[in-house]
Each structure stands twice: as C-alpha cells, then as structure tokens.
Amino acid sequence: MNVPGTVKKILIADDEPDILEIIQYNLQNEGYEVATAKNGNEALDEAKRFNPDLIILDIMMPGKNGIEVCNILRLQPAFNDTLIIFLTALSDEGTEVKGLETGADDYITKPVSPKVLVSKVNALFRRIIKEDTGTLQIGDLIIDREKYIVTYQGTDIILARKEFELLALLAGKPGKVFLRNEILNQVWGTEVIVGDRTIDVHIRKVRQKLNLDCITTVKGVGYKFDL
Amino acid sequence: MNVPGTVKKILIADDEPDILEIIQYNLQNEGYEVATAKNGNEALDEAKRFNPDLIILDIMMPGKNGIEVCNILRLQPAFNDTLIIFLTALSDEGTEVKGLETGADDYITKPVSPKVLVSKVNALFRRIIKEDTGTLQIGDLIIDREKYIVTYQGTDIILARKEFELLALLAGKPGKVFLRNEILNQVWGTEVIVGDRTIDVHIRKVRQKLNLDCITTVKGVGYKFDL
DNA sequence: TTTGCAGTTAACAATTTGATAATACAAAAC
C-alpha cells in the first residue's frame, strides 16, 4: 500500500497519446513510477497488473468510460484504498458530481497545466502518506519503519528486510486480515512472482524471532496482526 | 479529530457575505456543522476555538490572506491533520501551485456550483475517514468484513471462510430472502457447482456456532437473516 | 575460497474446511 520509502505508482488512462505523454513526463519528472493505458479495458488490466497507488482517469474513452472503470474498481476490495482522479474535458456540473460520488478523490477539468496537476497529485499523496509513516507502537512492541528496527520490551529484534516489511505491513492495521494477494503485492510487489509457501515461511520466521503470539492465521483468507 | 460517527465540522473564511451564506447553507444541508469567519485573523481565532475538521479558505481577504493563514496553521501540530481547501477567484497557475504546496488539500476556483463544492468536500472526508463500511452491526452482533471477525455480545465467534461469507451475505440485507441460487452465486461463485444440501449444511454450522436464532428458513424459497 | 545470511522452493505432515450421502424430521398436499 504505502510502504515507506517506496516510489508511488500512478496509472494514467487517456485515449489522447499527446496528453498521456505530457502527463507521464511530468509525473516521472517528479519521481513517480508511471504506467499508461489507452482505454477503459486496458486501464482495468493495468490496474490489476501494476497495482498503482493512484489512477488518473479520462472519462471519455473508447470501450469502457472512466466512470464505469471507477465503478468497477471500487467494487473490488483490492482497490478500495487506491486514489482515483478524473481528468476530463467534460466540465458540466452533473458529470462532476456524479464522478465524485462514484468514489473518485478529485475531479480536474482539462485543460490543466502540468504543474497544477502535479501539485494536486502531490497534495493527495501528502495527505495519505502522513497516516502511515513513521513508527508504530503496539503495546511493548515498537516498529520503527524508518530505521528498520523492531524492539520488544526494550530489547532489539533483528529482522531481515522481507520479514520486517511483512511485520510492518500487518502491524500497520492491527486486526485487519490481509489476503495473501495483498501481502504479495505490498511486500514483494507485482513484478516478482513467488510461490505461496514463501509467505508462510516468512511468517514463521517472524513468529519465531518475535517469540510472541501476535500473528494469527485466518484459514482460507490470510493473516492478521493482534497483540 | 476525525472520530468516526462524529458530525464533521467545517470552518469557512471569506470576506463576501453572500458566498459565505450560500456555502454555509449547502454544507449544513449536507449535515455538516459550520462556522464562518470574515477575514484571516478571524479565521485563525475560529480555527482555535471551533477546532474544525476542514477549513475552506478564500485567498484574498482583508488582514491576513488565505495562504498566510494556511501557513500559520500548518506550523501548529494541532492543525496538522486539519483539511484545508482554497476557494478563490485567483485562477492563475502560480497561485494555485503555491497554494497546494503550502499544504492545502485542494484548490477550487470560483465560481463553483454549490453542488460541486459539496461533492468535493464529501470526497475529501470519505478518503480520510476510512469509513467503516467493512463492519456490519445488527443488535449485539458485529460482523467485521475487514477483520473477518464475528462478535456476539462481546465474545468472538470463529467461523470458517464459507460460513463467514454466508453470514455476511445474509446479514448484509436483514430481512431479505436470499434464494438458494443467489447464495450459490455470491458465496460459491458460478464456476463451482455444488449440491443444494451444501447450503443447508453450512447454514446449520453457522446457526450452531452463533447459537442464535437469526437465520430463518423460508421453505421452498431460501433463507433470510433476522435478529 | 569460504562462510553466513536472505530469500526462495520443495516435500511432507498436520490441520481445517468443504461437499456429499444417508437418514430423520416437519409441513403441506392429496
């Protein structure tokens, strides 16, 4: 989701190649990782593959339009936290209200200067990132996501990187059950493909090192953290 | 600040009484609690007193202008999480970028229809609140779809995956009778083909674990949830 | 080169869950 230190990923969907290119250039310049799609269906496919943090959607596109895409995405729990911005030439009030009520986070009308767009994107991320960065403290357990240090009752616990990221992810939302897919996406990313046992083994290592019964298996679903 | 279930508080600062009134009316209509300020200094005072969740700031105001106000607020930890929207007639690119970089969460240029403004405000809160759409509560029974936990009168009840999904489905619309076909489609999907008795058995398991007479059989039709 | 560690996979055991069949039961229809 928002693993600190990770480059934020943005998917842009627009049927005009020029616009696609301009936006892509400006966002990459700002340090974001960018993927593009030329129509609604492509956007859906890319969203699944690329697992972006933010999707910028044109509304009028061949195939599925932006609002349809947004609707479809919002129905899937995996894209619940994904930011969505509509970027469109349609400036009528009805469409804008509808777009926002569909679950989008912002609605920007073309034409818009690249600088302004980048600023809006930054503003959106700034707000979200605040919530899950820094150090976590759950009972006697302290997880410092910046220093990569875990401490339990005063003593440090050495975790390997994947182990740490796994723990940090789960502990970030105590009680929430993370599906195996979610874990794979967040910790391993969408590029690498690893087997299911990999998660188990890392879970086991974390449990062993923490020597603390805090990671619960929810059979058929995933894992959760609870102290 | 963002305690769920609380009415959200919004502070509007603008030197034009008409605008102030129109916005106030529309936001109150939407269920928000609203306070107003006529200039920059008043905005700062009200912010401290009223402790709003969102501040809508005009930029050009007597005394301190909106950007100054935003800067001052952002320096105080107490207002770190407060949402800030600039609402202004200044539509030049430089000001907008500057405004957003000051730490505002959105920048809306006048004129804007009240409906659109309300939609944007809603969208902003929706993202921040992290609405508890995941949890159902029916009487003493709590079903947390995110945490995969069922609680009845404070005690947890462990359900297997299918059992959980079955209960979550039925409890999602209390009173509605779900046909056996509906249940099969929702819980088992269209790919797998299972017999009719399978539903009965799972219903029975849920009833047994809940030890609560909440799933009613509608003979020849299906099942419904009712507490 | 050797050693050690992180990350991954393989193989198998242990456990949980899901599905079915057989039977029992209840209510409506005849």
Next chain:
DNA sequence: GTTTTGTATTATCAAATTGTTAACTGCAAA
C-alpha cells in the same frame, strides 16, 4: 392418514490450506 416435498442433522470422506523442516541459490563479507 398417507404421500410428497423440502429441510435438518449427522457422519464420513475428499480437498484445500497451512506448518514445518530442510535444501538450494545468489550474494556479500571475511
């Protein structure tokens, strides 16, 4: 009162999922 239809219950077996150990790979430090 018997038959029919539909549901509940139980036991049982099959399938899926996870835990655990051990081994393999690549890399970097000693």
